[in-house]
Amino acid sequence: MMIVLDAVSKWYPTGDRPALADVSAEIGTGEFVFLVGPSGSGKSTLLRLLLREERASAGQVLVAGRDVARIPDRRVPRLRRAVGCVFQDFRLLPNRTVAANVAFALDVVGRPRHVVRSVVPEALELVGLREAAQRYPDELSGGEQQRVAIARAFVGRPRVLLADEPTGNLDPATSLEIMKLLDTIHRAGTTVLMATHNASLVDAMRRRVLELGDGVLIRDEADGRYDQTVPQPIAVPAQSAGDGGVDSGVDSGIGIGGIGGIGIGIGGIGGVGGGVSSPWAPPVRGAVG
Numbered sequence: 142m143m144i145v146l147d148a149v150s151k152w153y154p155t156g157d158r159p160a161l162a163d164v165s166a167e168i169g170t171g172e173f174v175f176l177v178g179p180s181g182s183g184k185s186t187l188l189r190l191l192l193r194e195e196r197a198s199a200g201q202v203l204v205a206g207r208d209v210a211r212i213p214d215r216r217v218p219r220l221r222r223a224v225g226c227v228f229q230d231f232r233l234l235p236n237r238t239v240a241a242n243v244a245f246a247l248d249v250v251g252r253p254r255h256v257v258r259s260v261v262p263e264a265l266e267l268v269g270l271r272e273a274a275q276r277y278p279d280e281l282s283g284g285e286q287q288r289v290a291i292a293r294a295f296v297g298r299p300r301v302l303l304a305d306e307p308t309g310n311l312d313p314a315t316s317l318e319i320m321k322l323l324d325t326i327h328r329a330g331t332t333v334l335m336a337t338h339n340a341s342l343v344d345a346m347r348r349r350v351l352e353l354g355d356g357v358l359i360r361d362e363a364d365g366r367y368d369q370t371v372p373q374p375i376a377v378p379a380q381s382a383g384d385g386g387v388d389s390g391v392d393s394g395i396g397i398g399g400i401g402g403i404g405i406g407i408g409g410i411g412g413v414g415g416g417v418s419s420p421w422a423p424p425v426r427g428a429v430g
């Protein structure tokens with residue numbers, strides 16, 4: 142197993158409920174897994190635990206067989222070399238060139254210069270940006286910046302790539318390009334865990350889906366979609382006979398949650414929408430994205 146979460150809970154000091162509650166899951170080496178759930182459901186918290194940016198309040202987090210909480214502070218950089226990450230807001234250094242941004246990841250972990258000089262162009266080649274090596278982030282489109290961020294995450298050949306909403310700031314076509322790139326990296330043998338609100342991408346890829354709701358793991362589905370396919374909670378045929386009843390099922394779901402419009406909004410965050418929202422989706426809290 143590349144990632145093991147064993148009864149993991151996380152309370153933030155200021156929180157009135159746990160950000161993660163008794164989450165257990167295993168992700169095998171070489172798997173591609175989507176992590177979904179509404180805003181505030183705990184996705185970023187889970188990723189932060191894997192990077193040791195936060196520590197679990199209870200339970201165990203293992204990455205590549207190591208108990209992350211027990212890694213001595215001086216070894217945390219080594220963990221972060223084994224675990225590449227990509228974020229919604231790219232997080233590039235604005236005053237460094239593209240090549241320097243990618244090289245920075247290696248400089249930090251003390252790779253020799255000749256190694257840096259050979260692998261940085263390779264990583265830029267992988268993301269199709271070799272020609273942009275000497276440009277600065279603000280001279281690139283959002284999609285190009287995200288590709289630089291992926292090159293930076295991948296240049297150290299991590300065993301795991303974590304992506305926190307990597308398409309959140311991108312249009313649908315660009316999002317698809319980024320998705321393909323992550324898929325390529327996955328096919329090269331990297332374990333990928335991608336937190337996303339992008340329903341179209343999840344539905345198109347049909348990979349394993351882990352879903353969080355209020356910090357609880359509520360779904361672990363192979364070949365899943367963004368929304369769980371569940372039997373309708375209320376039987377509709379008899380009552381729908383008089384009015385056509387085409388969307389009676391959805392109506393009944395909305396009645397239960399009272400949040401149909403917000404459900405549709407989840408699909409829209411990635412700018413693509415299109416999918417039918419989950420009739421039982423819990424309400425979105427706080428700011429979108």
Ligand SMILES: Nc1ncnc2c1ncn2[C@@H]1O[C@H](COP(=O)(O)OP(=O)(O)OP(=O)(O)O)[C@@H](O)[C@H]1O
Pocket residue numbers: 153154155156159160178179180181182183184185186187428429430
């Ligand atoms: N540093 C923090 N201090 C206190 N509470 C926090 C902190 N970070 C997150 N939380 C809370 O923990 C819960 C889970 O947040 P988290 O950011 O993990 O959710 P998320 O699913 O990643 O949301 P989004 O999709 O909006 O990024 C939320 O209730 C949030 O308010």
